[in-house]
């Protein structure tokens with residue numbers, strides 16, 4: 001199967017800021033591909049280069065077989081883009097916004113009526129189709145934006161943090177829609193900073209400081225994590241944290257609720273023993289056990305460890 | 314077909330947004346109404362009841378008749394009759410009178426010789442009064458043989474200026490141009506920048522809409538608005554100042570449409586070179602002042618320095634003022650003024666092309 005998006009050495013600078021740093025990507029068709037990364041990691045910049053909105057400082061990106069920069073207009077016909085910030089018109093009604101988007105995509109009057117009616121129904125916009133977009137709630141706006149991005153039935157959808165500012169129920173509903181779209185043959189690239197959303201993607205790339213630090217299917221990433229995960233439950237979590245910090249075998253520590261997830265050098269055969277040894281006598285523990293890695297651990301390992309490497313280098 | 318469809322999509326979106334924006338919509342009607350009232354009355358030389366001091370040295374029946382004529386214009390009210398030159402000067406110096414009229418002793422002989430027999434003295438510190446003097450100079454009653462004017466401030470009062478026509482008649486047609494210039498540039502200067510500021514531009518430029526479609530689509534609604542304003546100004550001018558339209562109304566609209574397109578293109582260009590609406594309005598204002606000052610609307614074109622005249626040639630308002638005065642006041646035809654029409658067309662083409670070239674469907 002051919003790739004929907006291929007990037008090679010994709011780089012973008014803003015003055016002295018290196019926003020995207022030599023990114024290589026292969027986004028397979030008819031799947032949901034995730035970009036997971038903290039704010040400022042270069043997700044939006046990468047997506048904008050795919051839309052031909054920003055010129056790469058180096059490297060290139062091919063979208064649906066066309067160069068995103070030189071053949072931007074061809075790409076744009078086949079592409080649906082949902083910007084990070086709501087970018088439909090606040091002073092147009094839901095229906096007017098949809099109608100306008102149909103017209104600029106060159107749909108005929110009959111098709112326009114059909115598509116607008118279909119999207120309004122599909123995305124439960126009936127109740128407020130006469131309301132100005134500026135008066136909608138976060139979830140309603142997001143549905144409108146997705147409806148608008150799919151009007152011309154694009155092969156590829158680029159969604160930039162579509163679920164920020166949306167409640168959990170709306171987020172679940174939104175993902176249902178994405179799976180429906182993929183089932184009908186679309187390819188979706190979605191950026192997020194929610195772990196649970198990243199977990200739903202067929203594949204994902206974790207971005208940090210403009211670089212792709214790990215890439216693969218979520219399950220596989222958890223299996224391949226470059227560390228062992230030890231879960232610590234104890235009375236005084238901050239104390240345990242202090243004791244563990246700086247130990248050579250400990251790669252990173254993250255708190256998950258009332259437990260600590262401690263990432264330990266993979267080379268150690270019995271990582272839980274090592275943690276026990278460190279904590280013994282210095283901190284009252286309840287349980288120490290080895291667990292399978294979550295995507296969160298993968299993320300922490302990828303971002304924190306790379307950060308260390310970068311600092312060491 | 315698709316080209317037109319996309320362009321019209323942009324135009325109708327723009328119109329919808331415009332109609333919903335109460336403030337802007339208010340400006341469409343408000344600016345012309347306010348400006349015509351302001352300019353019309355302020356620049357109008359029919360200033361009423363200025364306090365005048367008269368020094369009648371002739372004391373003849375003719376001199377009394379002249380003074381009566383002046384008073385009858387209602388421009389001045391004869392507040393003081395001075396008995397001596399000293400008293401006359403003091404009255405003016407104290408500021409009790411804004412304007413002084415001196416009738417020389419040998420009035421009849423001077424009139425017979427064709428020499429100046431009447432002096433109008435205005436306060437040079439109040440520039441607006443110079444207009445009054447100019448206005449008075451144009452009064453038919455003073456255009457008797459030999460009655461020339463001088464003024465004591467050595468500011469040349471040009472007897473010929475505005476000789477037959479009242480100022481309002483001159484001002485209102487030119488006002489069409491000035492008001493259109495102001496509103497059109499302001500409206501479109503914000504057009505692209507507004508999309509950028511509100512965050513709509515990123516989506517808009519990711520659609521297949523082309524630069525040309527976007528630019529023309531943004532202009533179209535304002536051409537209609539400009540023509541509505543033209544109608545409003547001419548109607549108000551007719552109602553308030555009895556400004557006639559001698560020439561063809563169709564040509565007035567055709568000329569106005571061309572001028573509107575030219576100023577809109579200028580506004581659009583400003584919109585593509587600025588980053589925020591605030592910047593856009595600043596630049597828009599920068600282009601307006603020279604337009605108003607140099608187009609021959611406020612100051613007579615001939616009296617301007619050479620450099621100013623050159624700059625004026627670059628301003629669409631200059632050419633439009635000539636066109637509209639020609640049609641409205643002289644009943645001229647557009648084809649009588651091919652040079653002005655061509656210059657406006659050229660300005661439009663250059664500005665629109667520059668805007669399209671300046672604008673890229675990219676964020677960087």
Ligand SMILES: Nc1ncnc2c1ncn2[C@@H]1O[C@H](COP(=O)(O)OP(=O)(O)O)[C@@H](O)[C@H]1O
Nearest residue numbers: 014017019037038039040041042043044045046
């Ligand atoms: N237009 C811009 N000008 C200057 N710096 C920018 C611009 N856009 C993004 N950046 C910088 O590039 C980096 C990556 O930003 P972005 O791609 O928006 O990250 P993300 O979407 O992952 O939050 C950040 O450091 C940001 O400040």
Ligand SMILES: [Mg+2]
Nearest residue numbers: 043044084161
């Ligand atoms: Mg972003």
